[in-house]
Amino acid sequence: MNYNWKWGVLFEEPYLGWLISGFGWTVAVSLCAWVIAFLLGSVIGVLRTVPSKPVRLFATAYVELFRNIPLLVQMFLWYFALPEILPADAGRFLKRDLPNPEFVIAVIALGLYTASRVAEQVRAGIESISPGLTNAGKASGLSTAQLYRHVLLPISFRIVIPSMTSEFLTIFKNSSLALTIGLLELTAQARQITDFTFQGFEAFAAATVLYVAIALVVTLLMTVIESRSRIPGYIGSGGK
Amino acid sequence: MQKIASLFGAALLTLAVMPAQAQELTGTLKKIADSGEIVIGHRESSVPFSYLDEKQQPVGYSIDICLKVVEAVKAAVGKDIKVRFVPVNSQTRIPLLSNGTVQMECGSTTNNLTRQQQVSFLPTTFITGTKLLVSKAGGIKSIDDLKGKTVALSQGTTNERVVKAYIEAKKLDTKILPVKDHAEGMLSLETDRVDAYSTDHILLFGLIGKSKTPEKFAVVGDFLSFDPYAMMVPRNDADFQLVGTKAISALFRSGEIETIYAKWFDPMGVPAEPDLKVAFRTQALPE
Amino acid sequence: MGSFDVSVILKSLPFLWEGLQLSLFLTFLALVGGILFGTLLALMRLSGFALLSWPSLIYVNLIRSVPFILVIFWFYFLIPVIVGQPIGGFYSALIAFVIFEAAYYAEIIRSGIQSVRRGQIDAGKSCGLGYWAIQRHIVLPQAFRNMTPILLTQAIILFQDTSLVFVVSLRDFMTVSAIVARTEGRLVEMYVFAAIVYFVICFAGSLLVKRLKAANAT
Numbered sequence: 117m118n119y120n121w122k123w124g125v126l127f128e129e130p131y132l133g134w135l136i137s138g139f140g141w142t143v144a145v146s147l148c149a150w151v152i153a154f155l156l157g158s159v160i161g162v163l164r165t166v167p168s169k170p171v172r173l174f175a176t177a178y179v180e181l182f183r184n185i186p187l188l189v190q191m192f193l194w195y196f197a198l199p200e201i202l203p204a205d206a207g208r209f210l211k212r213d214l215p216n217p218e219f220v221i222a223v224i225a226l227g228l229y230t231a232s233r234v235a236e237q238v239r240a241g242i243e244s245i246s247p248g249l250t251n252a253g254k255a256s257g258l259s260t261a262q263l264y265r266h267v268l269l270p271i272s273f274r275i276v277i278p279s280m281t282s283e284f285l286t287i288f289k290n291s292s293l294a295l296t297i298g299l300l301e302l303t304a305q306a307r308q309i310t311d312f313t314f315q316g317f318e319a320f321a322a323a324t325v326l327y328v329a330i331a332l333v334v335t336l337l338m339t340v341i342e343s344r345s346r347i348p349g350y351i352g353s354g355g356k
Numbered sequence: 357m358q359k360i361a362s363l364f365g366a367a368l369l370t371l372a373v374m375p376a377q378a379q380e381l382t383g384t385l386k387k388i389a390d391s392g393e394i395v396i397g398h399r400e401s402s403v404p405f406s407y408l409d410e411k412q413q414p415v416g417y418s419i420d421i422c423l424k425v426v427e428a429v430k431a432a433v434g435k436d437i438k439v440r441f442v443p444v445n446s447q448t449r450i451p452l453l454s455n456g457t458v459q460m461e462c463g464s465t466t467n468n469l470t471r472q473q474q475v476s477f478l479p480t481t482f483i484t485g486t487k488l489l490v491s492k493a494g495g496i497k498s499i500d501d502l503k504g505k506t507v508a509l510s511q512g513t514t515n516e517r518v519v520k521a522y523i524e525a526k527k528l529d530t531k532i533l534p535v536k537d538h539a540e541g542m543l544s545l546e547t548d549r550v551d552a553y554s555t556d557h558i559l560l561f562g563l564i565g566k567s568k569t570p571e572k573f574a575v576v577g578d579f580l581s582f583d584p585y586a587m588m589v590p591r592n593d594a595d596f597q598l599v600g601t602k603a604i605s606a607l608f609r610s611g612e613i614e615t616i617y618a619k620w621f622d623p624m625g626v627p628a629e630p631d632l633k634v635a636f637r638t639q640a641l642p643e
Numbered sequence: 644m645g646s647f648d649v650s651v652i653l654k655s656l657p658f659l660w661e662g663l664q665l666s667l668f669l670t671f672l673a674l675v676g677g678i679l680f681g682t683l684l685a686l687m688r689l690s691g692f693a694l695l696s697w698p699s700l701i702y703v704n705l706i707r708s709v710p711f712i713l714v715i716f717w718f719y720f721l722i723p724v725i726v727g728q729p730i731g732g733f734y735s736a737l738i739a740f741v742i743f744e745a746a747y748y749a750e751i752i753r754s755g756i757q758s759v760r761r762g763q764i765d766a767g768k769s770c771g772l773g774y775w776a777i778q779r780h781i782v783l784p785q786a787f788r789n790m791t792p793i794l795l796t797q798a799i800i801l802f803q804d805t806s807l808v809f810v811v812s813l814r815d816f817m818t819v820s821a822i823v824a825r826t827e828g829r830l831v832e833m834y835v836f837a838a839i840v841y842f843v844i845c846f847a848g849s850l851l852v853k854r855l856k857a858a859n860a861t
Contacts, residue, residue, distance in 0.1 A: 180846060182843045183845075189837050189838050192821070192837075193834050196547075200830055200831050211549040212549070290710070296810065300534060303710060304711055307447060309510075310451065311447060316720055316724075317721055320720075321712065327713065401825070408822070445812070455729060456727075457732075543825055547830075568828055
């Protein structure tokens with residue numbers, strides 16, 4: 117292999133700055149999108165289990181729609197197509213007046229997409245709770261809202277933490293798609309450094325290491341949360 | 357006896373011909389001969405150099421010149437070869453050429469010394485420079501008018517660096533939208549996402565020509581850079597490069613280049629600049 | 644940009660169909676490759692030998708922590724420099740998919756294998772079957788039957804992921820839609836159409852998964 121290694125470029129300006137800024141954007145997009153995904157996904161997930169049929173239908177439609185269209189297509193729809201459908205003023209706002217349109221659109225697209233996946237986990241969590249518990253709640257005179265608030269949600273959220281971890285990890289990886297709408301996140305910066313220095317291996321190795329580091333930190337964090345929120349006697353805690 | 361003699365003669369003949377070819381072919385030429393195909397990197401929206409026609413096939417001035425080079429390559433390897441086109445853009449062209457995915461790039465690439473550290477170039481086939489494409493309604497006349505505005509730049513182009521450097525030096529506070537290729541740059545201007553798109557002036561005219569509303573756009577400002585275009589070939593492959601240089605020099609010598617030039621640039625109303633004519637003459641090296 | 648223009652879609656249908664064929668073909672090959680390699684990884688993980696299970700564990704977790712786009716860039720731009728041989732758009736995408744999907748399939752298959760009851764394996768052993776014979780005739784057939792719905796779900800995700808080859812300009816359905824969108828200046832039409840096509844295929848797939856799940860449950 118005929119290649120001239122220069123690991124030093126990673127620590128030179130402006131390339132080090134590019135890497136740091138790319139890393140920053142990746143983390144920022146992912147965390148902001150996660151807030152949307154977690155909140156909206158929880159609501160949609162709960163709505164999929166409520167007694168009212170129209171509400172359930174709406175929630176199901178949301179999940180099926182956002183889950184069955186590739187994220188890249190969704191991102192292009194938000195970024196390229198939406199401003200052209202809206203009235204001129206609103207379109208212009210999305211394209212120009214918004215501070216950092218690429219960032220905002222990436223967050224929205226990634227957030228709404230991931231929400232559909234979070235909703236599925238939450239629903240599965242609620243449905244895994246034995247009906248006896250629900251009946252017991254009803255028998256003791258809890259309203260539907262109280263039943264969710266005091267019985268179903270506290271249990272189901274703890275049950276779904278492991279699968280949430282994997283969704284949370286996925287959001288960091290999926291944030292790389294933002295490069296297609298011009299956001300200079302970590303992967304895009306690795307390419308840009310390759311462009312300027314021709315040291316592709318170093319740049320991509322650095323990006324790979326940073327993504328792995330993010331995954332390690334996230335996994336560690338979620339393990340801590342998981343062990344703290346475990347319910348004695350439930351699956352995942354019973355075996356040991 | 358006669359039979360043996362003729363066999364012997366044939367063997368001698370083979371011996372005389374075979375090594376000549378087998379030894380000469382090295383590097384890219386050998387790969388082309390072995391695989392029976394040459395892989396050409398093309399662009400999707402560098403009008404009129406290298407872009408997709410209605411049937412989504414690559415065509416253009418650079419493609420026509422490259423096909424002449426392919427003829428010369430056929431003669432050099434002594435057999436017919438197929439052409440396989442692979443799409444590249446300003447960001448992928450150099451990595452893909454240096455890693456061997458494409459064997460020649462026929463697009464709109466500026467020959468500069470930084471790039472010569474990674475790749476080699478055939479003779480210059482066009483001369484242009486960086487300008488701005490704006491919508492007439494916006495009132496931008498030169499790069500200095502970009503103060504506080506937004507400009508789209510193609511990632512990995514020489515224009516990107518020139519404009520970025522200018523903006524920084526003059527502290528223009530211009531927002532930059534990185535785009536993937538010229539079509540995306542034009543798109544962001546057409547949809548009013550940016551106030552200007554900057555790349556080589558000839559490509560800007562090409563983009564206007566392909567636009568649905570050409571009257572709305574104008575190319576403005578002074579040349580911000582000097583960009584001589586050339587086909588890219590792998591570095592450190594003198595044999596392959598020589599085949600290409602010979603083929604293109606022959607086009608310059610015979611004047612055939614003028615026919616190819618007229619085919620692509622006359623419809624745009626762009627006559628060859630004096631600089632380019634001089635370049636054609638000085639590069640018309642004798643055999 | 645004017646009203647919704649269906650003619651631009653109709654005009655480009657043959658080109659779009661070519662793209663869709665590539666997407667489906669790539670999905671199929673990546674699915675087969677991913678399941679084969681994933682099964683190997685799962686068996687390594689469950690083998691009980693640290694020398695086999697650790698590499699598998701590290702591989703799966705490493706691959707699952709990097710974005711697909713990064714993997715495809717590695718294969719398209721950098722690996723050819725190491726091997727001294729170009730890989731090309733299609734094969735780099737395919738290799739990246741197999742490598743990537745195998746990590747996901749390995750986890751699915753591992754839990755599928757673990758879903759086969761221990762007694763079955765013991766029964767196989769007592770009949771005098773060796774490790775491979777037990778895997779081949781007892782464990783894997785049942786495991787695959789149990790996990791067919793999940794494998795299919797993952798296949799739908801894989802089909803969606805093939806749109807990412809856009810970043811290396813490989814002409815799949817996504818890329819050709821984007822090419823038409825740009826050259827015709829019809830962004831809304833083309834991206835909405837692409838969304839509808841992907842939705843119909845993936846939704847039909849998910850309905851199939853539901854039916855399979857219901858059939859398996861009985």
